[in-house]
Amino acid sequence: MGELSELGDGQLVLRSREGESAAFGELVRRYKRPAYAIALSVTGRHEDAEDAAQESFVTALDRLEECRDPARFSGWFLTIVRNRSRNLLRRERLRRGEPIPFTLASREPGPERRREQAALRERLLQAAGELSRVQREVLLLHDLEGWKHREIAERLGMPSGTVRSHLHYARKRLRELLSPVTTPEMEERTG
Amino acid sequence: MTRARRETGPDLSILDPGLADAGYWRRFETRVLTTALPALARRRRAARTTLPEVVNAWSRLLVPAAAAAAITGIFFLATPAEEGVAAVGDLDEVVLPGEEGYGTMPSFLASEDTLDRDVVEFAVGDF
Numbered sequence: 001m002g003e004l005s006e007l008g009d010g011q012l013v014l015r016s017r018e019g020e021s022a023a024f025g026e027l028v029r030r031y032k033r034p035a036y037a038i039a040l041s042v043t044g045r046h047e048d049a050e051d052a053a054q055e056s057f058v059t060a061l062d063r064l065e066e067c068r069d070p071a072r073f074s075g076w077f078l079t080i081v082r083n084r085s086r087n088l089l090r091r092e093r094l095r096r097g098e099p100i101p102f103t104l105a106s107r108e109p110g111p112e113r114r115r116e117q118a119a120l121r122e123r124l125l126q127a128a129g130e131l132s133r134v135q136r137e138v139l140l141l142h143d144l145e146g147w148k149h150r151e152i153a154e155r156l157g158m159p160s161g162t163v164r165s166h167l168h169y170a171r172k173r174l175r176e177l178l179s180p181v182t183t184p185e186m187e188e189r190t191g
Numbered sequence: 192m193t194r195a196r197r198e199t200g201p202d203l204s205i206l207d208p209g210l211a212d213a214g215y216w217r218r219f220e221t222r223v224l225t226t227a228l229p230a231l232a233r234r235r236r237a238a239r240t241t242l243p244e245v246v247n248a249w250s251r252l253l254v255p256a257a258a259a260a261a262i263t264g265i266f267f268l269a270t271p272a273e274e275g276v277a278a279v280g281d282l283d284e285v286v287l288p289g290e291e292g293y294g295t296m297p298s299f300l301a302s303e304d305t306l307d308r309d310v311v312e313f314a315v316g317d318f
Binding site for chain 1: 200201203204205206207208211216219220222223224226227228230231232233234235236237238
C-alpha cells in the first residue's frame, strides 16, 4: 500500500485499467475529498455531493480508456465529478416537491451541538451558493481540502494568478455574507 | 486544514463530513470500492486474456475461411484446362491470319474509316 501511495496518477490509472483494485483504491483515497468538495460546490447539499462524488468514481472507472493522458487524471476526473453533480442537481430539481431522503442526520442522531453544526453548515453552504461556480470550487479545494494554488491551477486548467484572484474574491464575498454570524475570533483570523 | 487557510480564510472545516464522524471517509472508500468490484473484475478478466486465447478466437474465423479456399482450389485444379488454352489461340487467329467474318489488323488499317484507324493506331502504337 505504501508503494502505491508513491506512484503518480498515471501509473495508478494504467494499473486500474488492468483491474487492480489496490491501484483504484489509491485513486479513491487520493481524490475522495476533492471530489466531494467539487460536488458540494455544485450541489450545495451534503447528501447530493456524497452521491455525486461516489458515482463519479465508478463512472471514471468505466471510462478509464477515455482518459487520454493518465498523468492528468485529476483534471479529467474532476470534470466528471462536476458533470455528474450537475446532472444530479437537474434530477433533484425535476422531482422538487418530493420528500428528500433523510440520510446523514438519521444515521447520526445527535445532541444540541449537532443541530448547531448543521445550522452553521447550512448557513455556510447558502453563503457559498452566492459565489460563482469557479469561486466555490477554488475556495473549497483550497480552504477545505488544502490544495495549493499551483495544484488547483494545474487540475482546473487555469493560471495560478487566476486561482489567487478567485480565492481572494470568494473569501471576501463569503466574509461579507457571513458577517452577522462571524465570531470576533474569526474576524481576527480572517483580517 | 492548512496554515494559510487558518490565517486568511473563513473556517470551512464544518463542511468536512469527516469532522464529526471519524469513520466517514473510510466508509466512503468502502462504498465506492464495493460498487466498483464488478467493473474491476471485468477489467481483470480482460487483462488476463492470453495469446493462445487470442489465437483461438481468430482461428474460429480463419479455419472455415482456409477450408473454403482449399475446396475452391481443389475444384479449379480438377477442372480440365483445354478450354483456357484454346482462348489464347483464338486471339492470334483474329489479329494475324484472320478469321471468317472478321478482317485482319492490316486490312482494318487499310480501310476508309480513318477515325477508327487513328484510334487503333494510337492504341497499339506502344506495342
